Amino acid sequence: MERTLSLIKPDAVRKNAIGAIISMLEAGGLKVVGAKLVRLSRAQAEGFYAVHRERPFFSSLCEFMSSGPIVAMVLEGEGAIAKNREIMGVTDSKKAAPGTIRARFGTSIEQNAVHGSDAPETARTEIAYFFAPYELFGLGW
Ligand code: GDP
Helix, strand or coil, rough: CCEEEEEHHHHHHHCCCCHHHHHHHCCCCCCCEEEEEEEECCHHHHHHHHHHCCCCCCHHHHHHCCCCCEEEEEEEEHHHHHHHHHHCCCCHHCCCCCHHHHHHHHHCCCCCCCEEECHHHHHHHHHHCCCCHCCCCCCCC
16 A cells, blocks of 8 residues: 655646546546645745755746645555556646546646656655645555
8 A cells, every 4th residue: 555645736726626636536446535725925835845946947836836826636556656657648738648537637736736756755754744644544444
């Protein structure tokens, strides 16, 4: 069993696509074990994306990510990190395979509807950025 952080970004929340996106994740075998609707401050977005702070798109990305509410979720399942990224599609929405979340709801390389952790260590850090242990519910509840 593995856990990963999933974010529904402001563009997809604006499109009223929260339900459709969660349905695609659940249909792929992932289980929502934590969920909340939050709006990041600019500083919180910068903290979350700190690894990208030297990239040319950092400022624009943080502006976008703090532009409206997002849904933060923890997904659980076998190989959840890779599975989530498969259901999401590649970073650039225009290059994402048909049937993926980003192909369906993203519009560009930046406004790409969802975030998903890329490795076990980042998943742990990213989950802790949004959730306290008492906000997560594993299979045992
Ligand atoms: P991810 O793991 O697929 O989300 O991609 P990255 O970790 O490489 O990038 C983080 C986020 O930054 C992406 O999801 C996009 O929202 C944004 N991003 C990535 N590359 C670019 C880019 O070249 N230009 C812009 N404007 N945004 C980008």
